[in-house]
Amino acid sequence: MxxxxxxxxxxxxxxxxxxxxxxxxxxxxxxxxxxxxxxxxxxxxxxxxxxxxxxxxxxxxxxxxxxxxxxxxxxxxxxxxxxxxxxxxxxxxxxxxxxxxxxxxxxxxxxxxxxxxxxxxxxxxxxxxxxxxxxxxxxxxxQQLREARAEVARLASEAERNRIARDLHDLLGHSLTAITVKSALARKLDPAAARAEMESVEQLARQALSDVRAAVSGYQDVTLAGELARSRELLRAAGVAADLPTACDVVPAQRRELFGWVVREGVTNVVRHARAGRCTVELTASTVEVSDDGVGGPVGAGSGLDGLRARVSDVGGVLTAGPAGPRGWLLRVEVAA
CATH class of the missing domain: 1.20.1440 (de novo design (two linked rop proteins))
Structure with a gap:
């Protein structure tokens, strides 16, 4: 001006x-x-x-x-x-x-x-x-989206810390208790019986170490359940009604990471572009759909959908994205059974 x-x-x-x-x-x-x-x-x-x-x-x-x-x-x-x-x-x-x-x-x-x-x-x-x-x-x-995502990241970080603490307690509580009891028992037994007890302690210790590694790797993975939880928080912060599944058991385990990426990209686009009042996520064993009742519009060039389309293509799936009449937007991924 x-x-x-x-x-x-x-x-x-x-x-x-x-x-x-x-x-x-x-x-x-x-x-x-x-x-x-x-x-x-x-x-x-x-x-x-x-x-x-x-x-x-x-x-x-x-x-x-x-x-x-x-x-x-x-x-x-x-x-x-x-x-x-x-x-x-x-x-x-x-x-x-x-x-x-x-x-x-x-x-x-x-x-x-x-x-x-x-x-x-x-x-x-x-x-x-x-x-x-x-x-x-x-x-x-x-700006509101950046603030909402920062808040979601903070809440997600806090939730993940709580999850890790809970998982470590649940995973290690039994193992460490058993190790303590068996170690104390081994001191009271003859050498042959004590050796058997210590071999059991060794197995428990190895299992506990494996459990810790699983908990830490889970902290870094993209999971469908985690993305649904984060999406619910993001939509709540953005003032969009969330119609999301409460469980993802219907989806086979090998597809949950991919479907988690789909949910992440779809919900982020709803908050950023759609000006929607409601966002819906639907899951089946072979499909995931993210839809909204916003303004719709054509697929933008160079969008984050390109990376998602590559992920879907790697597993032989099909990604469909575009306006959904009479208004809104639909992102759908289908993976062959």
Whole structure:
């Protein structure tokens, strides 16, 4: 939007002279600085500063009006989007209508102002505001997604620590107790019986070591059950109703890791792109489906589906992804039985 002050500068150059010309250029520089300050304030969520800068920029534009005449109205395409980005949809619509109306009506009522560019200025206000709103909503959604994923990662990490502690307790509790009892018993027996007991202790120790390795490797694996749990948390954090299976016993063990990747990719795309109210995951022995009731749309090039499609292809499966009528999106993977 920094191109708009340059367009307004044409009016200053045409209508102002001498000191007025210098003042006009200085005011345009100040307007540009205010806009940059608004961008920085928005990035830092300093909304009080944001509104003060919007107000200051409006005052500067009003001071510039006698020097740039009708050309100053192009700066409404800077003020209106900056204000509309921080209000609700209804208020933003009112601001857009008012901004466009000012661009059309004011040149008709001020003597000496040309009406030739009025509709151009009005269109600039409308389309610039729509562009800024779309960018703002996307940035907000991405920020919320990052926060939700960070929260899910924290919860998942905590849950995994608790799982490992529980698994180690369950896996090792019996083994270590048996080792302790058998070791104490071996001290009281004759050498032949004690040797047999110590061989049993050795077997228990090896089993305990194998159990620990299994618990640690499970911590790093992608599992269908784990992805369903993480997806439920992610959808909850994103405000999307989750219709997910509570168990995955119907899926053969050799397919659960692949189906876990499918659930991860599908649910992430629902949260990031779909603007959905509900997400559904359905499992059978040979298929997994992730669907939503969002906006749908074509398959994007270079998406994360490419990597998933390669995983599915490696096991001879088929991946289908696309809009699901009348609205929504469907991701389906089928693996031959």
């Amino acid at each position: 920094l191109c708009y002050p340059f367009l307004a500068a044409a009016g200053v150059n045409q209508y102002a002279h001498g000191a007025g010309l210098v003042s006009g250029y200085l005011l345009l520089v100040a307007v540009s600085v205010c806009y940059l300050g608004i961008v920085v304030a928005a990035m830092r969520s300093a909304w009080r500063v944001h509104w003060w800068l919007v107000a200051l920029m409006t005052v500067l534009v009003l001071l510039l009006a006698p020097l740039a005449h009708e050309n100053v109205l192009i700066l409404a395409a800077v003020i209106v989007p900056c204000a509309a980005a921080r209000v609700g949809a209804r208020t933003a619509a009112v601001l857009v209508v008012l901004g466009a109306a000012v661009c059309v009506v004011v040149p008709m009522t001020v003597p000496g102002w040309s009406t030739g560019g009025s509709w151009y200025y009005a269109v600039a206000v409308v389309f610039t505001t729509l562009l800024v709103l779309a960018f703002s909503r996307t940035a907000t959604a991405n």
